[in-house]
Amino acid sequence: MSVSKEFARYVTGLAYGNMPAEVASFAKICILDWLGSALAGADKPPIQMMAQVVHELGGEKQATLLTGGRSSVTQAALVNGAASHIVELDDIHKASIIHAGTVVIPAALAIAEWKQKSGRELIEAVVAGYEVCYRIGEAVSPSHYYFWHNTATCGTFGAAVAASKLLGLCEEKIVHALGSAGTQAAGLWEFIEDGAMSKQLHPGKAAMNGILAALLADRGFTGASRILEGDRGFVRAMSQEADPERMTEGLGTTYKIMENSFKIHASCRHTHHAIDLVVEMVSRYGIAWRDVEKIRVQTYQVALTITDNPEPASVYAAKFSLQYCVALALVKGSAGLSDFTEEALHDPDIRELMRRVEVSVDPDIHARYPGKWEAAVELVLADGTTMQQHAEYPKGDPENPVTHKEIVRKFRAMAADQPQDKIDHFLDVIGRLEQVPDVTMLFAQMKGR
Template sequence: MTTEKTSLTAGLDALIRAKPITAGDRAAAALFALDALANALAGRQSAPGRILTDWAGAEPRDSAGRAFVYGALTHILEVDDLHRASVVHPGCVVVPAALAVANRIGAGGHAFLDAVLWGFEAACRIGAAVGPAHYRIWHNTATCGPYGAAAAAGRLLGLDGAGMVAALGNAGSQSAGLWQFIETGAMTKHLHAGHAAAAGVNAADLAARGFSGPPHILEGDKGFFRAACPDAVPAAVLADPDGPWALTQTSIKPWPSCRHTHPAIDAALELAPGVNGRAIRAIAVDTYPAALDVCDRPDPQSPYEAKFSLHHCVAAALGDGRVNFDSFEAEARARLAPLRALVTPATGKAYAAAYPRAWGSAVRVTLADGTTLAAARDHALGDPENPLDRAALTEKAKMLLGHARIGPALAGRLIVGLLAFADNGPLPDLSPFVGLA
């Protein structure tokens, strides 16, 4: 009979505990926390955000309920972070879970950031092991996120090895989240992030009280990999134990659309000045199969569908020379429809071979006079190979807080306070901003 010590979750816990945390790691984690929480505040200014904040204030919420609200809000605007190898958005799950527990127990900035690092590591390592077939039906953020939330909450609660294995086991037993919502643009995707954050908090809180969980939740005969991951790579969970923290290998989005559209947006923005109103005959986009699975939407009928449309995102970048929140509204969708109809996405062999290690795309524009303009990206802006620096991330946070209708003075104070986490500053209480009592 196997024991907890031989389970993948026990190995993962031991691996994470052994990784050193430097001041640079905490500084990076502070920037990711800033990005996630600015996304949460901006997410209020949307139809699902207003529903969530109304629901949040309807009755008192415990730590898990608060994590649910923060997590769901963070994932609304499609401009939160993404870890490529796992196809997980870790920040919208891990940061809300860590903040909810840290606020409850009065933890300081360093404890919070260390928990964020642990949570990213757990979610991303498990996400990297699920295999590509999982992503065709399951939303990796929803299914792998509970493990990250449990690891972050467990770190803050001081769980020992057995406690963490129990927390991860019960978090994994709550893994869920299907892509079916995308056919109608339903609000379900936001629920995925909220549920994952809350599930991890509940699992860690119960483990702290001695509530047991299945140690072989990943590799067991009736576990996660067997149930939902037909081409899982279990060895990926414990691979490269001495490598950098997964958080430092995570991408941050500059534009509010599905990350699969971003390398094509990058390339199209490079070409936009050369197009500059000239008549276009055709627009070809080469990308990788996962991008086509999720973002092959030639005629989006809502802002949400437009954010998941390669056709629309490339048209916006070429036609307007920019991509922002307004790019997906009804006026822009109608105005860009003729240009969008010229976009033809297809699989590019080089990009298919590189995915998911690299998410790349190429755009070729054929003008009416026969001239061809082309640009390509192996790595999108915001990837670790092409990162947004501290100044750019601060500007992004200002943009998000402006979208949240938070005045410049208060926004500046929030940004300073959130970045002070890296210096072990106190954690602000953001509850009043999201309708929580």
């Protein structure tokens, strides 16, 4: 049996009624967290550019755009997926290195709204999408991650699965949907070199392509039946050290969504371990940044490959600068959504402190990645005092979890520019999603935005 066939059998068999209550509740938290990120990102210039293109292209008014108005399901997934990725507060899975929410949820929501599906059906689709894309990401990581943005590539499969589940596709058609998803999977890291806007395009296009793959399969359009493990398939083409067996090992007995991590800092996840340590040290010891002579950060190689940038030229680039994030956390005591500003980017205190930050790879920490996203921070003070701390798991990992109250508080902060009644409406509908007969209720207050 092909991997795609095994995934298809899993997807058709997954049912809300057989799902542990904690899994369904966790899926609702993921949806709420995604929506907060999407609302916070909807007004950002790159997202507005994409929304303008979507309006120019036109399309059936099938699903809600969080930027305003409605469009086709594919274009809604494109814009909403992109919006949820730009403020760098979206969820993440360590082992697969995927921000599943930015791809799976906008695809699932668009189809669910269009087809007037229930909250339970939406939860099923989200759980299935997370499961499949995380398993594929685990199989090809970490080597895949050097060139390819896992959220974009592996996420395409998750979006296709979520859409297929909501469309009620049979096993054979889901296999074809996965085939068409895999042949569209793309997303290169080269954008990081000059801070291009491609990072937002990646999840949006992956969500869009996943829906397209499912819709085509529904019409009888065929795709490669062994797109994942085939001789010229996804795994062989896009990973140097793959472990294909991880894709289906224990399939149907686990709920990968429960391994999800949530972000509390508005920056690349590879900076969070160091930010956590700095914030904790500032709080515990009352350290003033002017008293710090040197900051040494040791972590794994991928963190430096993505975030070793001592001179970020934009607010967005600063979110991918370990030096900047550490300096910001030391000066401000936090690195939240409101901390990353043009004023802070050019703050002479932060810029001065950045020059005191040294980053390097620790071989032992590197060896434990991606199972653990670790860092060690050493502060050397002007009086010669040295302070050291180490973190195995950033705040928000399952091993270092955030509470439901913290997620709600984070959502309110991300949605702060929305009317209070709209915020309360979102919290109410998602909080009782398993009882909602029609997902269109979620966007009842978006009309005319």
